[in-house]
Amino acid sequence: MTAVPTVLDERFRAAAAASGELDVAYDVLDDTPVGRLLVGVSERGLCRVGFDPEPEAELERLARHFGPRVLRSPNALDRVRRELDEYFAGGRHAFDLELDLRATPEFHRRVLAELNRVEYGHTTTYGALAAQVGAPRAARAVGTVMNRNPLPIVLPCHRVVGANGSLTGYGGGLDRKEWLLRLEGALL
Amino acid sequence: MVSGVPPFERFYESHKAEVLAFLRGRAGRDRADDLFQETFLRALRAYGRLEHGEHLRAWVLTIATNAVVDAARRERPTAELSVEPAGEDERPALEELAPLTDDLPPKERAAVVLRYGYDLDYDTIGAALGSNEQAARQAASAGVRRLRKEKEQR
Numbered sequence: 001m002t003a004v005p006t007v008l009d010e011r012f013r014a015a016a017a018a019s020g021e022l023d024v025a026y027d028v029l030d031d032t033p034v035g036r037l038l039v040g041v042s043e044r045g046l047c048r049v050g051f052d053p054e055p056e057a058e059l060e061r062l063a064r065h066f067g068p069r070v071l072r073s074p075n076a077l078d079r080v081r082r083e084l085d086e087y088f089a090g091g092r093h094a095f096d097l098e099l100d101l102r103a104t105p106e107f108h109r110r111v112l113a114e115l116n117r118v119e120y121g122h123t124t125t126y127g128a129l130a131a132q133v134g135a136p137r138a139a140r141a142v143g144t145v146m147n148r149n150p151l152p153i154v155l156p157c158h159r160v161v162g163a164n165g166s167l168t169g170y171g172g173g174l175d176r177k178e179w180l181l182r183l184e185g186a187l188l
Numbered sequence: 189m190v191s192g193v194p195p196f197e198r199f200y201e202s203h204k205a206e207v208l209a210f211l212r213g214r215a216g217r218d219r220a221d222d223l224f225q226e227t228f229l230r231a232l233r234a235y236g237r238l239e240h241g242e243h244l245r246a247w248v249l250t251i252a253t254n255a256v257v258d259a260a261r262r263e264r265p266t267a268e269l270s271v272e273p274a275g276e277d278e279r280p281a282l283e284e285l286a287p288l289t290d291d292l293p294p295k296e297r298a299a300v301v302l303r304y305g306y307d308l309d310y311d312t313i314g315a316a317l318g319s320n321e322q323a324a325r326q327a328a329s330a331g332v333r334r335l336r337k338e339k340e341q342r
Contacts, residue, residue, distance in 0.1 A: 002208050021233055
């Protein structure tokens with residue numbers, strides 16, 4: 001079978017993103033300090049940050065939520081990659097990216113909007129977030145929202161801890177949560 | 189599931205090597221590179237309107253065929269065509285055939301163009317369409333019948 005030359009393959013992927021016809025352009029960042037990350041953007045903004053990406057499942061999920069025209073196109077992720085690099089190097093404390101949360105249910109969006117106000121290096125609790133969205137008894141539901149956060153790191157669910165200060169849980173695993181909190185100086 | 193239509197990445201990865209080989213065979217190595225991009229950009233534009241994920245192979249090879257035909261048309265306006273000798277690579281039959289087949293259903297169009305434009309045997313066409321020799325023969329003859337009928341109605 002004819003192998004498609006890399007230059008031809010990359011040229012098509014870039015042209016596809018530039019054509020504006022993609023529902024989602026994604027890339028897999030192989031060597032971040034927290035391991036492999038899948039990142040995806042739609043024409044509206046960042047729509048996915050995934051840990052331990054199993055590409056098959058992730059692509060199906062993106063296609064289901066945003067449309068089937070999902071293609072790996074590294075060029076389209078340049079800005080996201082740069083901001084993440086800066087964040088991991090300790091030089092960036094807030095992301096300056098448009099976010100596409102249209103596939104996220106309304107209650108989740110409200111909680112994530114509150115979460116987005118928790119600043120770099122600070123932490124909050126599930127209960128406090130619940131109270132801020134007017135559902136003080138919904139700490140457990142807030143836990144679920146964190147667990148299903150489509151944009152971890154950028155929407156900083158790692159900054160949410162248990163009422164007693166324990167790390168509790170993290171969709172990407174507690175090691176990563178600990179690493180992120182240490183990076184931000186919230187854990188010593 | 190989006191009605192069984194796979195993410196474009198899967199579709200592209202599954203078919204890119206074969207499409208490039210197909211284009212190189214039909215249009216030569218140099219032109220194949222541009223046509224490769226053209227083919228998949230056309231596929232991408234239409235992909236959101238697909239209703240199911242069947243026959244994607246035949247579909248993309250049809251798009252590739254159309255891209256070759258359109259490029260040949262662009263490069264050789266009809267005025268020049270008549271004065272040029274029909275060399276081995278000129279494919280005048282294909283250029284005459286292509287506009288006539290515009291209205292055929294995709295599978296029939298592909299079968300007719302591949303058979304009479306490219307002179308491929310039914311075995312190869314069947315493979316290109318993701319079916320078999322007999323189905324390719326039927327699609328081509330259904331296409332030809334349809335063209336005859338259209339011609340009579342004109």
